[in-house]
Structures are given as structure tokens and as C-alpha cells.
Amino acid sequence: MKILFADDEKSLQKLMGMELPRLGHTVTVCPDGVTAIAALEKEDFDCLLVDLDMPGKGGIDVIKKAKESKPDTEAIILTGKSSTESAIAAVEFKVFAYLTKPCRLMELKTLLEGVAKKREQDRRIKALTSRLDRIEGKSKLIGDSSAMEVVNKMIAKVAPSNSAVLIRGETGTGKELVAKAIHDQSLRHSQPFVAVNCGALPENLIESELFGHRKGAFTGAEETRIGLFEVAHGGSLFLDEIGELPKALQAKLLRVLETGEIRRVGENVSIKVDVRIISATHRHIEDMVQDGEFREDLMFRINTFEIQLPPLRERTEDIPLLAEHISRRFWPTIPMTHTVFATETIHALKSHSWPGNVRELANVVEHATILCEELPIQPQHLPRRFSEQTPPTSGERPELRAVSGPLSLRELEMQAIHEALDRHEGSKPLAAEELGISLKTLYNKLNQATANEKTA
Numbered sequence: 001m002k003i004l005f006a007d008d009e010k011s012l013q014k015l016m017g018m019e020l021p022r023l024g025h026t027v028t029v030c031p032d033g034v035t036a037i038a039a040l041e042k043e044d045f046d047c048l049l050v051d052l053d054m055p056g057k058g059g060i061d062v063i064k065k066a067k068e069s070k071p072d073t074e075a076i077i078l079t080g081k082s083s084t085e086s087a088i089a090a091v092e093f094k095v096f097a098y099l100t101k102p103c104r105l106m107e108l109k110t111l112l113e114g115v116a117k118k119r120e121q122d123r124r125i126k127a128l129t130s131r132l133d134r135i136e137g138k139s140k141l142i143g144d145s146s147a148m149e150v151v152n153k154m155i156a157k158v159a160p161s162n163s164a165v166l167i168r169g170e171t172g173t174g175k176e177l178v179a180k181a182i183h184d185q186s187l188r189h190s191q192p193f194v195a196v197n198c199g200a201l202p203e204n205l206i207e208s209e210l211f212g213h214r215k216g217a218f219t220g221a222e223e224t225r226i227g228l229f230e231v232a233h234g235g236s237l238f239l240d241e242i243g244e245l246p247k248a249l250q251a252k253l254l255r256v257l258e259t260g261e262i263r264r265v266g267e268n269v270s271i272k273v274d275v276r277i278i279s280a281t282h283r284h285i286e287d288m289v290q291d292g293e294f295r296e297d298l299m300f301r302i303n304t305f306e307i308q309l310p311p312l313r314e315r316t317e318d319i320p321l322l323a324e325h326i327s328r329r330f331w332p333t334i335p336m337t338h339t340v341f342a343t344e345t346i347h348a349l350k351s352h353s354w355p356g357n358v359r360e361l362a363n364v365v366e367h368a369t370i371l372c373e374e375l376p377i378q379p380q381h382l383p384r385r386f387s388e389q390t391p392p393t394s395g396e397r398p399e400l401r402a403v404s405g406p407l408s409l410r411e412l413e414m415q416a417i418h419e420a421l422d423r424h425e426g427s428k429p430l431a432a433e434e435l436g437i438s439l440k441t442l443y444n445k446l447n448q449a450t451a452n453e454k455t456a
């Protein structure tokens, strides 16, 4: 790390000037606060190591100056005598640690390792947050059909309350997006939104995922871990596919919702949690209750307020807006003034039945943006099932051509890949599994096909 050391004690200046580089850091040694502030004006540092009492400007002035221009600069205060005022200032400026002199080198070494680790974690969090933002996009629900207007009104009404919400709708209709929109418009928006797919977790792991576990609670529980309820404390927990929750867990979840307390697996003390529950399902929960698969009391707990999402085929008027919005996700440089889809392409999109709803539309648009080199996107850029609906045009790409003559081995392979992708609504992992190839191989083949087209 780049460290700025400031202390008026000559012996310490000498010691740090020698020892910090030995610990793998680069150090700028300053004899007082004024010199340290001047150094900060010239360059940035990862960590400040400053004496509190120096003639002219003190350590707090140096930290204040550094945090003004670079708030993520870490600071460790060294001092001969601690005072309440300096301790308060240290808290105000989020100082990493407070060391009273004489400090031991080993202690300082450990602290600096802690600073380096924190900076690494902060960087990772930033990278993950920006990646998540890119993947999730904003929770803005696109669509101005009357059906979506109703949905938006319901979200606005229920969001500020603390009520449990059950979102119903076919797969890919945007249930998670609605859950996020409820959270974003609620008073909890600055707290965590945690999503968990109850259908995707193995049965033996769900309890510990949701409620956490104590070290040694079961084989493999090597460390105490907090569960998603605790992670979501103060915010919202989105239980996707709640119909898939095993019966035993339904009883435990009900108890948590009734008492507001969770108990980590293997622990016998309860912890209070404040979490708003938003659930979603594509299944008919009432039928599941009838068949004894879902607890009726739990159903009444989670469905205080219900939002029904319409399938895409019932709001085809939203398709042009949605398709354009999604295309910019994959192709962010498209100027806002450009027409992205040709009229015939919109017509083909509107004529489809969309069993996979908006997720399927997103896959189709991704496919088209990969194939299309020049806007607007034409029908032949859509997957095969669409080109079968529209008459072929000249200049059509070989792998999208209607089968008229013998195909080369590569064309046959691409045909099989596209058919598998169509069957799985664009899901590459599922298509790869069906074809008996790895996901990586599937990507390689698709990328190769695109590269071949570009050079053809």
C-alpha cells in the first residue's frame, strides 16, 4: 500500500521510513501536519499513519484533508496520550484504528494487513455492485399497456406499507422485477433487498441458507454463518418460487413470520429480525393447499396483498417498448434517435405466443443483437422459429436459411444448437445439457459462428 506517515518524533520517522518498506509498503515520511497536507495535494495514499499532536496541523486535520478528496482513504492514528475529543474525532472520520504509543511493530503490521484486506473487500463490493446493477438494471418496469398500468398502481400503493406481498405470474413475467420495485419504492429502500429462489436450493440446505447455522451444527458447518433473514434485516426478503418450499420448512417459516424471530441451526437462542416478506410463485397455491402440499396458514400469512402479472401474450402492445429497452441493455451504444427494429420484425415479435414471457423476449433480442451488424434489426436476425414465420429475404444468413438443400456438417451442428436453444427458450445451460456438450463449448460454437458470418 501507499502509506503517508506523519509524526514529529525523529526516531519514529527513521524507524517507519525503514520498516514500512520492509513490510512491502511504499512510504512518504512527513515531519509535521503541514508537510503531510502538502503531500496529499500532490498524490493519493491508501492509508495514513498520523500522530495526533503535531505542531501546526494535527493528525485530525490531515485525515480531514485526505477524506475530502478521497473518502476511501484509511487512517490509523498514533498518539502518546488519548483524549475523549480525539476519540470522538476519530469516530467521526471513520478512522480504522487508534494506537497509543509506544506501539509495537507487530501490532502495526497486523493493523496494516487489516487495512489492506478491507480495501480489497471494498473494491470487490464495488465491482460486484456495479456488475449487479448492469445485470439487474434498474427496477423500472417497462410497459404502458393498461395491464401494466394496473400493476404499477398496485406497486405504488403497497410499497410504503409493511404488508407481505404475493406476486403471481407465469415464469419470466417479471415477478422479481416487481418485488425489487416494491422494495425500491418502500421506506426500506436503503436497506438490503435479498432474493432467494426456494426451488433452486437443495432441501437440506434451505434452513441454514435462510436462518444461518452455528459452527459444528452439522457435518460441513465449519464456521458460524448468518442466514439470509439476518442479511435482509431492515430490508426485504424476496422468496421466489415459494410453492417449492418443503413442508417442514413451511412450518418453520410460518413461525418466523409470526414471532419475528429466527433461530440459527444448532443454536438455542432466538434473534429478532425485521424483514418484509415478498413472495412469488408461478403455481396455483390454492390448489396446492387443497392437495395438502402447501400450508393454508402460511398462504394467509404471505398473501396479505396480491399482484397478478399478466403474461406477455396478453399485452403485446408492450412488445415494441420492451424489445427496444432490452436491446439497449445488450447494445448500450445505440443512439436514442435510432430505429432499432424494422416494422416487419416488430410484427413477427408481436405474432409470437411467448411461453417464456419477457425472459424469452430478452433471449430473442440478445440473439438478434449478436447477429445484426447494422440497424434496424430485421426478421432474419431473429431465431429460426421466427424466420419460419416470415418469408426469407436475400442476404439471409446461412444458419437461419430455411432448409432447402444439403447442409454442411457445421450448418447441421448450428441448426441443432439453435433448435435446442429454441426448445429451452434461449437458455444456454439447458441447451448445452440437452446437446451433451459443456456450456463453454456451446459459447465457443456460437462465437465461432458469429465470427464466420462477420468474415463471410
Ligand SMILES: Nc1ncnc2c1ncn2[C@@H]1O[C@H](COP(=O)(O)OP(=O)(O)OP(=O)(O)O)[C@@H](O)[C@H]1O
Residues within 6 Å of the ligand: 136, 137, 140, 141, 142, 143, 169, 170, 171, 172, 173, 174, 175, 176, 177, 178, 240, 282, 322, 325, 358, 359, 362
Ligand atoms: N416489465 C418489464 N420491464 C423490463 N424488463 C422486464 C419486465 N418484465 C420482465 N423483465 C425482464 O425479464 C427478465 C425476467 O424477469 P424476472 O426474473 O423478474 O421474471 P420472473 O417472473 O421472476 O421469472 P421466474 O418465474 O423464472 O423467476 C429479466 O431480465 C427482467 O429484467
